[in-house]
Amino acid sequence: MMIKLYEILKKYWGYDNFLPLQKEAIECVLNNRDSVVVLPTGGGKSLCFQSPAMCMEGMAVVVSPLISLMKDQVDTLNNCGVPAAFINSSLSVEEKRVVANAVFQGRIKLLYVAPERLILDSFMTFLKQVQISFFAIDEAHCISMWGHDFRPEYRKLSILKSAFPGTSIHAFTATATKQVQDDIVQGLKLDDPEVIIGSFDRSNLSYSVVPRDDRLKQVCSIIDEHKNESGIIYCIRRADVDELCEELLEKGYKALPYHAGLSDTERKSNQDAFIRDEADIIVATIAFGMGIDKSNIRYIIHAGMPKSLENYQQETGRAGRDGLKADCHLFFSGSDFAIWKFILSNSDADVTNAGLKKLSDMYNFCINSMCRHKAIVTYFGQEFDKESCEACDICLNEVEQLEDSLIVSQKILSCVARLKGRFGAVHVVRVLAGSKEKRILKFGHDKQSTWGLLSHESRKSIRSWIEQLIAQRYLQRTGEYNAISLTEKGWLVFKGEETPNLLKTVEKADKQSRKDAKAWDGVDINLFDILKSLRREKADEQGVPAFVVFSDASLRDMARKRPTTLKGFLKITGVGQKKCATYGKDFVKAISDYCDNNDIETNIQLKRKRRKVNTAKLKAFELFEQDISIPEVAESVDRALSTVSNYLEEYIKNEGIDDPSPWVDAETDEKILEAAEEVGMERLKPIFEFLNGKIDYSLIRISLACFRNRSNV
Numbered sequence: 001m002m003i004k005l006y007e008i009l010k011k012y013w014g015y016d017n018f019l020p021l022q023k024e025a026i027e028c029v030l031n032n033r034d035s036v037v038v039l040p041t042g043g044g045k046s047l048c049f050q051s052p053a054m055c056m057e058g059m060a061v062v063v064s065p066l067i068s069l070m071k072d073q074v075d076t077l078n079n080c081g082v083p084a085a086f087i088n089s090s091l092s093v094e095e096k097r098v099v100a101n102a103v104f105q106g107r108i109k110l111l112y113v114a115p116e117r118l119i120l121d122s123f124m125t126f127l128k129q130v131q132i133s134f135f136a137i138d139e140a141h142c143i144s145m146w147g148h149d150f151r152p153e154y155r156k157l158s159i160l161k162s163a164f165p166g167t168s169i170h171a172f173t174a175t176a177t178k179q180v181q182d183d184i185v186q187g188l189k190l191d192d193p194e195v196i197i198g199s200f201d202r203s204n205l206s207y208s209v210v211p212r213d214d215r216l217k218q219v220c221s222i223i224d225e226h227k228n229e230s231g232i233i234y235c236i237r238r239a240d241v242d243e244l245c246e247e248l249l250e251k252g253y254k255a256l257p258y259h260a261g262l263s264d265t266e267r268k269s270n271q272d273a274f275i276r277d278e279a280d281i282i283v284a285t286i287a288f289g290m291g292i293d294k295s296n297i298r299y300i301i302h303a304g305m306p307k308s309l310e311n312y313q314q315e316t317g318r319a320g321r322d323g324l325k326a327d328c329h330l331f332f333s334g335s336d337f338a339i340w341k342f343i344l345s346n347s348d349a350d351v352t353n354a355g356l357k358k359l360s361d362m363y364n365f366c367i368n369s370m371c372r373h374k375a376i377v378t379y380f381g382q383e384f385d386k387e388s389c390e391a392c393d394i395c396l397n398e399v400e401q402l403e404d405s406l407i408v409s410q411k412i413l414s415c416v417a418r419l420k421g422r423f424g425a426v427h428v429v430r431v432l433a434g435s436k437e438k439r440i441l442k443f444g445h446d447k448q449s450t451w452g453l454l455s456h457e458s459r460k461s462i463r464s465w466i467e468q469l470i471a472q473r474y475l476q477r478t479g480e481y482n483a484i485s486l487t488e489k490g491w492l493v494f495k496g497e498e499t500p501n502l503l504k505t506v507e508k509a510d511k512q513s514r515k516d517a518k519a520w521d522g523v524d525i526n527l528f529d530i531l532k533s534l535r536r537e538k539a540d541e542q543g544v545p546a547f548v549v550f551s552d553a554s555l556r557d558m559a560r561k562r563p564t565t566l567k568g569f570l571k572i573t574g575v576g577q578k579k580c581a582t583y584g585k586d587f588v589k590a591i592s593d594y595c596d597n598n599d600i601e602t603n604i605q606l607k608r609k610r611r612k613v614n615t616a617k618l619k620a621f622e623l624f625e626q627d628i629s630i631p632e633v634a635e636s637v638d639r640a641l642s643t644v645s646n647y648l649e650e651y652i653k654n655e656g657i658d659d660p661s662p663w664v665d666a667e668t669d670e671k672i673l674e675a676a677e678e679v680g681m682e683r684l685k686p687i688f689e690f691l692n693g694k695i696d697y698s699l700i701r702i703s704l705a706c707f708r709n710r711s712n713v
């Protein structure tokens with residue numbers, strides 16, 4: 001079965017290997033064993049149910065919560081040559097009939113439906129008339145009230161198990177908490193499920209978390225690093241979305257807003273423009289994202305702090321689903337904390353308390369100096385054992401611990417104390433920086449002993465330290481005007497009984513270090529751009545999003561290997577037979593033309609990565625299972641006799657086979673064992689010599705392996 005799976009993987013999806021844990025997840029499906037698979041976004045969950053569906057008899061039913069996503073998912077599959085369909089309310093009666101007919105005729109391997117439809121009596125009756133290979137429940141956390149997206153209709157899926165007792169159910173989610181996993185098992189009434197949990201580290205994402213000082217400037221500097229690439233900018237409130245969007249438009253950036261205050265039509269049209277790569281930048285509240293399956297989002301900016309690490313992980317998780325590098329930037333401020341606290345205080349006490357705890361954890365994450373990857377993974381209860389992630393502001397040293405943290409803190413706190421809690425952060429900064437602005441002179445604050453105490457530091461740094469002191473509860477904001485005052489804990493700093501932990505941002509000359517050198521290695525950027533336009537053209541012709549045609553990873557691989565034949569084109573990652581047939585000619589032509597015109601080398605043979613899985617061996621194992629002789633197997637897998645006999649020895653050991661007769665005749669076997677009795681079986685050479693070199697080493701190995709299995713030696 002596995003060999004067939006590899007063939008399918010290459011033929012339809014154009015991949016050579018599986019991502020971590022995909023194989024394990026697929027084995028559960030093939031073995032009809034219920035499972036819960038927890039893999040982070042971009043971990044490749046879809047393939048875990050899509051590829052076995054292609055190897056198995058009958059049709060898989062995929063439960064997916066969002067009608068809006070089904071079409072893209074099914075288009076993507078059809079584009080790879082996989083017969084998939086969906087039934088939902090967006091189809092006309094006639095269209096539904098066409099799908100139902102195709103299902104009855106056994107032409108559909110994967111059928112996508114929403115949970116509310118699946119549990120209808122009429123739909124159940126319909127399904128009972130066809131052969132179901134298994135059920136896949138996507139976004140399975142929707143069943144749990146503890147997840148971030150509870151959907152009551154998921155609860156009703158509990159009837160599936162009793163309605164289809166012999167059919168396995170496989171649940172997929174990216175939500176890490178144990179409680180949600182338990183809810184899934186119980187809610188779906190899974191029968192002794194295998195639980196497969198992947199690492200929550202998204203190693204292709206790089207994180208940077210810095211205090212916010214000039215929002216527009218900070219946001220623009222990131223957008224400028226990502227010209228012509230897709231990105232999402234998250235804000236806390238609708239008003240922030242509108243304001244930032246306008247500021248960006250004024251500066252000439254084409255940014256579209258998205259929040260619950262817009263009309264349905266406007267929201268949908270903005271989202272579609274983003275998905276179809278017509279607009280690169282979307283500025284949004286957290287309302288945006290759930291219906292987004294776009295794989296080539298290259299950056300996420302949080303212009304305000306999210307309310308929890310769960311939210312942060314989810315929102316940043318939308319970047320880099322194609323496995324290529326993506327950047328996540330968070331600009332936070334003490335006022336974000338205050339805003340969320342205010343929003344949360346409107347809920348009932350339990351919710352508020354739980355929310356405040358998460359909010360504090362989020363804040364601590366911002367001001368901490370622990371590797372960001374490690375902090376996130378640890379928060380979700382997993383270990384992170386790498387020394388450095390090489391992909392966050394802390395590990396890349398963009399933020400440093402301030403050496404004289406205590407003294408700087410004392411200077412700031414004494415300035416605040418002297419201002420008697422009556423002035424805001426901006427004023428405090430001015431006093432410490434030694435400003436002679438009108439308001440300072442008016443209040444005579446230039447005469448204070450703390451005036452100009454930090455004049456050698458930038459105002460940006462002073463402001464950031466004030467925010468950090470607020471976050472660490474040494475200072476607080478109070479009253480209508482957000483005046484700053486000391487907390488009780490703050491007074492302890494004067495006595496040196498508490499030392500705040502202040503960070504300083506280091507301006508890095510070499511921003512390139514974050515750039516994803518490896519993924520761009522050898523890629524001809526101009527060709528990449530040409531291929532991108534061609535992809536756009538093809539997508540428009542078909543009326544599908546660009547990533548349905550090819551992922552960015554595929555385009556980069558094309559611009560790197562530059563194949564000028566269809567055979568070479570098939571070697572590109574993500575190019576299966578159908579895509580090669582549909583697009584191969586045009587892409588190969590674009591590549592040839594470009595390389596011809598610019599005298600650029602084509603058909604680059606990259607050193608092959610060591611294949612993790614040896615398909616010849618797997619195929620040989622399948623043949624051994626049918627007792628086929630070594631020479632025949634060698635011919636069929638195109639390997640030397642000696643290699644195949646090594647495979648056989650491994651196979652015998654793995655399977656505990658004790659009868660060598662399919663490969664070694666009884667007489668030879670007896671001679672080998674007699675010889676072994678004489679000269680011992682530790683080494684092969686004495687046996688070989690004892691038999692005067694008449695019996696091949698490979699046969700000796702096989703006889704001994706079976707003998708060992710018989711006698712448990």
Ligand code: ADP
Nearest residue numbers: 015017018019041042043044045046047321322
């Ligand atoms: P998830 O649903 O877990 O967020 P997806 O199923 O969307 O992840 O897959 C994420 C990306 O990884 C997609 O672009 C997909 O094509 C790619 N992918 C999945 N499996 C493989 C594989 N075995 N080899 C290479 N790329 C893969």
